[in-house]
Amino acid sequence: MVLIIGSSQLRSALRMADVIKAVEEGFKEFSSKRAVMPPRCRIDVEGGAGAFLFMPAYLPRAGAIAVKEVSVHSGNRQARGLPTVRGVVILSDPKDGSPLAIIEGAALTAIRTGAAGAIAAKYLSNKDAEAVAIFGAGIQGRAQLEGLAEVRGIRKAWIVDPAEAAAKSLAEYAARTLGVDAEVCSDAEGACRRAGIIVTATTSRVPVIYGKWLDGGVHINGIGSHDPQSREIDSEAVLIAAREGKVVVDSYEACLSEAGDIIIPIKEGAIARADLHAEIGEVAAGAKRGRESELEVTLFKSVGISVQDAAAAMAAYQSVLRSGAGVEVELEDKVVI
Structure with a gap:
């Protein structure tokens, strides 16, 4: 089962204190060279309509592997009444490859960045x-x-x-x-x-x-x-x-x-x-x-x-799973071929 977590579920179930703790551990893994953070990948849409950015990270100690996809379409707000920047974070289990959660990216990014500022102030x-x-x-x-x-x-x-x-x-x-x-x-x-x-x-x-x-x-x-x-x-x-x-x-x-x-x-x-x-x-x-x-x-x-995204995504998954606030969906057939 995959947990779908929207911004409202994040705000209701995820405590800033939990994200601060998770992101601090993620920073430690990154600076000690234990984390894996490949370069950001960018794909520009034909005709200059927009761009997509893909930012992966793996935190072995946290047991989290995640990729954040961010889209930037500068004409969205004026032409369509849609946000200029949108994103999702996909969290997976590194042990067996199972997808764990799909999380709204803008709210998660704000929370994890707030956590980074808190860690610095600490x-x-x-x-x-x-x-x-x-x-x-x-x-x-x-x-x-x-x-x-x-x-x-x-x-x-x-x-x-x-x-x-x-x-x-x-x-x-x-x-x-x-x-x-x-x-x-x-x-x-x-x-x-x-x-x-x-x-x-x-x-x-x-x-x-x-x-x-x-x-x-x-x-x-x-x-x-x-x-x-x-x-x-x-x-x-x-x-x-x-x-x-x-x-x-x-x-x-x-x-x-x-x-x-x-x-x-x-x-x-x-x-x-x-x-x-x-x-x-x-x-x-x-x-x-x-x-x-x-x-x-x-x-x-x-x-x-992106290690911040992976750390915060795992904290969000655990918090929302405990609270029952998210929506679980079955993506895969139960029959293994």
């Missing part, structure tokens, strides 16, 4: 950090706030987003669901200076935070940018983290090829490859150090890697 932010500045009030801003609330006693949030309605909606959600005193903020610099943790989860191609806004002790989660020409964090901020704290990434290889937040400062000569302190999996495993003083400025840059 090891890199000050333990008494209570205030957060969230840049970007979309699904990822919400997931980042949910993750942070699991690992730190977040009491105050400033939501920075040019779309005031979205910012207000996230602030109301944070107050109602997480018990966080959240308010919409138009003063980006002021939000940064008041926060112990800063999250960038925007679609901006240019910096939204600057080094001159950073005070000692702050931690930054750079989440939104994931191509070589775009960045949310300026070079001065990255340099400050490299010199006065630590720059940590989810994957050296992925960030050096996809993350403008890292690539651009290296090209400008602000930092060097050697300034990347660690992968988060190395820090979580104790192979590299996390925060060492209250005054360090730390930066975690994530572009997202």
